[in-house]
Amino acid sequence: MTGFDELRLDGVRRRFGDRDALAGLSLTIRRGEFLALLGPSGCGKSTALNCLAGLLPLSEGSIWQDGARLDTLPPERRGFGMVFQNYALFPHLSVRRNIAFGLQMRRLPRDEVRRRTEEAIRLVRLEEHAAKLPGQLSGGQQQRVAIARAVVLEPSLVLMDEPLSNLDAKLRLEMRTEIRRLHQTLGLTTVYVTHDQEEALSLADRLVVLRDGRVEQIGTPQDLHERPANRHVADFMGYRNLLPMKVKAVHGAVVAVEGVGLTLEGTAVGPLAPGDDVVVGIRPEDLHVGEQGTPVTVEVVEYQGRELAVEARTSGGAAVHLRAAARPTPGDQVTVTAAPARVLIFPAAAP
Amino acid sequence: MTRVALRHRLAERGVDRHLWLLLPGLACVLALFVYPFAYGIGLSFQPAEGGVFGAYRAFFADAYQRDTITTTLGLSLPAAILNVAASVPIAYRMRGRFRGKRLLTTVLVVPITLGTVLTAEGLLNYLGPAGWFNRALLSIGLIDEPVRLTNNYWGVFFSLVITGFPFAFLLILSYLSGIDPTLERAAATLGAGGWQRFRRITLPLLAPGLATTFCLTFVLAFSVFPSAVLVGDPAGSTRVISIAAYHAAYEVYDYSLGSAIAVVMGVVELAVVAVVLGLRSLLYTGSTGGKG
Amino acid sequence: MSRARIVASPAAWLIWGAVAFFLISLAGVITSVVVNSFGLRWFDTWLPQGWTTRWYSTAWTEFGLFDVLVVTLEVAVLVVAVSVLVGVPASYVLARRSFPGRRLVYLLFLLPILMPPITYGIPLATVLYKYGFAGHLAGVVLANLVPSIPFVILTMTPFIEQIDPTVERAARMCGARTHQIFARILAPLLIPGILAASILVLVRTVGMFELTFLTAGPDSQTLVVALYYSMSAAGIRAQQSVDAMAVLYTTSMLVLLVIALRFVNPTQLVARVKEEPD
16 A cells, blocks of 8 residues: 555645635545544535545645645546545446456556455445446445445545435445544545534544634544534534523633523533623533523424423523423423533634 | 226226326327328238238349349448547547637537438539549649549448448437446456456446437438439439338339338338347446446 | 646647647638638639629529528428427327337337438439429428438437426316326427427528438429539639528528527437437
């Protein structure tokens, strides 16, 4: 395997017309890591992937593989593997010949092509389907062919462009495990693009959150989950309650806030002073029904297996989402509290 | 079995009263295409003299008549092959979006809509001994005296290219745009260079479309009639089979021979089409992943 | 990226060169006709010695062009109307139903387009003469229906297929009867397709030479056929007045083309490629 120690993106910018799809992405990818590019649609994550693959030329910036400049090479000379969102399997070639295609392009000896192809077919458990055409396979099987076709080359980098988005929920979970298993077995450096935070958190060693072509935060899954850098990242990471409030008092790291009929204590993200407008982020599962706290009126109750998801309204008229163990009746008054460490307070003025 | 049960059973197989909507169309094709064709075949077996196969024997025994088949194929096959072969690289290069693409395709539609008669008139003027083409070649010194390009094989050939090339080009362009562009990108990430991408991915996916295009272009060229008369040499080198058929039916008034020649023409044409479509059925003909 | 490649590669130069050569020749073919039709005397020179428009008035009176244009229009409109009326219902059935013999029916509609017009034109003309249609407008219209009806069907079938059938089912669940579905749901959805098919048939009928040639009588000639006769009788009449007529024909075709291109894209004028559905 012709690996690298690090792959560096240096101010990579891509314009479409007068719009920046990607506004100066700088990032270092380390050998063997699983990196996820995460963001809502249109955030520039696919653009970044295509730039990395060489399918889109850069408007500005450069890409370096260890000491060598990469962005001037055409895609076929970069030696990366790619899994496309629609799989892009060659419809006229059988599963086996799809997988062998890249090996043949490298003009490897016939025996080696055959051996590595069969190995890859075994790896993705498609032995029975090797002679079929892609059109005869199910979505999950096609997905496996696409992955096998990319990894059989043992590329220095595997690029995956929302590979699970065309699958149904159950299959998506299965393939997620499969992808993680392959990464653990083969140790291939992977860049994975997705808009699904859960997918990114469960698969990646490191996440890059993008918005409007800019990096919002880079960190481990735990970093992002517990300490989102701003309210946009928080929104994306499942902080479903994002409430506009005002700072009442600041006691070191703990900040007291009030507004929309709630009074809470939380942790400041960024410098704050009393009287500042803030956005308060709380996950539904961190907002508890307790003895003390602020009273809210229950409006909708949904059964979600082990818990109940409740939508309630504060006296200030804001909707809040919380979890409850016992089933409240719509119309009931309950009191809610949250641990200060779990309440994040972002300056409202910041982006 | 009750009538209701029968109706249900038929409906299950898709036979219900909606099929009546098909009737007018079917009646027209039967009355105006199938019946006359059958009538013509019948007529071809009833010549004034020579028995059942007299008309066919008359056609094949006379070298002047028989050779019209080779003359027609000698014009239409090279023209169809050239039109398709030239269209592939040009359409491949223009498959993406570029400014002026719509204008270019519009310009290319012009000769198709103008038809062969006008093209013939234009070719007589343009390629004639005193036409602009010869004048241009003379004035840059490429030739010493005008090249004879009309009233012979080449005049007809050019007219077939002028009407046939845009036809083939536009068809192939639409087939190419039906091939999912991510397939080529996928091949590129797997290490395939430009030529390999074309050769291993695009061409195999395009091949069935090429076969269809070839057939349609060939049919167009095979039925060459007005231009063979007007820019060709209708008594000699471009005496194509349709001239022979027309001549027999409307100048000699031998309807039997005319019909026989029309039948021979249809058989030869369908034979070529069948061979090409037969070869096509050996190829991959499924989805090409693109937007139909 | 593509721009850079165009500049670089010699193959690209070759290809663009071939296209340019083709377009120049095409322009030459058309302009030479136009120039000649306005020329006074044009022998061994680049351009005619003088200019005139008298060939147009000569052509107009000598060839009786007014009558020819009227006939052309009548034929075209009748053919379009009948082939749409007959073809659209048939394509609805072909698009929506699967029934025994469907492939055969489809093949039957495909054949007239696949065969050279001369092959069926000669027996068809013979039959039409037998029943007394040929030589009149009726014969010309009937002959032109043969490729036009299949053409409408082949254009409309894929068009109807891409209309979601659940729309019809939804209408039925709302209580609409079959004729109401046709009138209130399908017709409005089909209008763009019908318009496209009509304009395509119009262009093809005005340009159709062989079938009209074989079935037309002296007073049922369309413009192409009149043009052909005047060309093959060249020598009797001035070449320039033949060209004047050719220019009139070209102009009317180009007007049709411009109208057509407002409704359809250029590739559709060639053929709507549709593989045999299963």
